[in-house]
Amino acid sequence: MKIKNVNLDIALTHIITRKRQTIVAALGVTIGIAIYLFMNSLSSGFTMYSRNEIFKNNAHIKIYKEDKTSTPLSYTTANEPLPILVNPQLLSESKKIINPNRLIEQLKEESSITHVFAQVNVDVFYNNGKTQLKGTANGVHILEADSMFDIASYMIAGDLNDLAENKNAIIIGKGIAENLNLRLNDNITVSSSFGVVKLLKIKGIFSTGNSFTDKAKSYIQQSTAQQFVKEDIAYVTTILANTKNQEASPQIAEKIQALTPYTVEPWQVTNADVLSGDLVRGTMMRAISLSILIVAAFGIYNILNMTVMQKLNDISILKATGFSGRDVITIFVTEALIMGAIGCLIGIGLGTLLILALANVYMGPPVGYFPIYFDASIFMKSFIIGMLVTFFAGFIPALKASRVDPVEIFRK
Amino acid sequence: MENRKIVLQTEGIGKYFHDPVTFKVLDDVSFKAYSGEFLTLVGKSGSGKSTLLYCLSTMDTNYEGNLFINEEKITGQKADDLAMIRNKSIGFVFQFHYLLPEFSCLKNVMLPALKRKQYSMEEVEHRAFEKLKLLGLEDQALKPASKLSGGQQQRVSIARAIINDPDIILCDEPTGNLDSKNTELVFDTFYRITRDSGQTIIAVTHDLDFAKASDRTIELADGKIVSHHKSFN
């Protein structure tokens, strides 16, 4: 073997002649990287899963009229000499969005927005015999809603098209069906607080996996919903919009807010609790996996430290014959990086096997396959972090080696 | 001798050790070494011979006074520059061989030349082989350094010391561990080097025969030079 670079040559010779130590050091990194990769993929998987859960029910941006609280105090003016105190309370204003079509047209022109549609939300009671459940009926054009929420993918019975064609159809959550003991094509009595009662036919049942949603939510035609609140065809309570980049929703929401007096809420605000949970879990996973990686790198540190201690003579003669401190650092850091690279590559292989094994575990509905997510960037990140940690683990003993005083060694 | 080129020169070199008590291990050491000179350093054990040699080697920089090599002032230069000077101009032979055990003899000899990067890999290999041949080791070239006898290892270390054709070869008791046959071989090699290629050898030795056969002997006592010439009683 002829290697041009003498420092690399020495490093490789040390590595090759000390196979056992090399393997032990590399194995530490292998396990560290495998766990790092695995845990980060798990974390990403959980985050993806929880995002998917969120977007089954939430648009990226929601526009609605917020409940207003009456002001507690009206101040003295010239006309009204006496200040009036009022107990703060919710104002029972209509939730109607005025002139929704204009806003929808404006949103459709925004390049960052992919889907927009209006919805009529109605608070309703679902009845079957004496049993009653409280919930919300979403008056939608079901195919529009499907293009945003992919409702079809979590339907467990029935067909979305039946709702599109039938004014007296309803699609209900699995929880409603179970609690009211109802099946597909059964009739269900739905009533609103406006005293409107309708007998609707169940044309579909969905299961989002969120029991709270499944026990309360249903889809009906928009006109049916408008009838429930005794309003005309212009009545709309919510406008939903999806964006190209879900992470940028808050910025886009801010832009939209300039167009309308109604509340424009990005999904991050609506789901702040879920997101903070994700953040805590992600941070914990990262901290744990990084700690394991650092412990693994400690193996390299240890073994290199030992090598330096055993090679004081060699280091001294190299320095005596003209190798500089930097050459010595290069030699030992190269050794660390070679061990690290071997460890990282095998570790990524092992991590991939772990991930693939888990990705093939079927959890049953509604989760499906175990939620684990990985892409090239996670592999890249694992490799880079592994090499970085290795570099520092090698640099410390290398620095020590470069500071060996040959005179002190030769005197012995 | 005096009209030949000065290769190494010291001016009033002094050095202290502070452990366990402060004492002056070298005191006002001034001398010149000329090209092609075979110079020996003698003195009782503890007189400061090794300490002086390390100051000359540029590896110990903690002394007072000045050191010149090839008329260039060495004292005060940066560590990296000193490393380069050692690589180019100084060869070392110690009592112990300090060969890298994982490498072949040939590779051990090549290392300082590979660091220097003056010649191609093939040329370096060829030169290293020539040096080994000079020391009668051509048959051992490809063996691992750890597989040789003590005398052979010491000869490999001499080949390593001369691979870059340094102006000066510094030796600290180079024959201290050798039997008489190997001692003779080493001495002959040194003698040839100084005569044939005009390199300078400064060797610390206990061996009076070795010193007697050299061109000049400097005697140290308590860190001072007590004689510049041969005066063996």
Ligand SMILES: Nc1ncnc2c1ncn2[C@@H]1O[C@H](COP(=O)(O)OP(=O)(O)O)[C@@H](O)[C@H]1O
């Ligand atoms: N690192 C050191 N610290 C303190 N004293 C030392 C050190 N190295 C050598 N000495 C002392 O310096 C003196 C000279 O040592 P040295 O140069 O090795 O003598 P020589 O080579 O002539 O036998 C001795 O007394 C020795 O004990």
Ligand SMILES: [Mg+2]
């Ligand atoms: Mg000595």
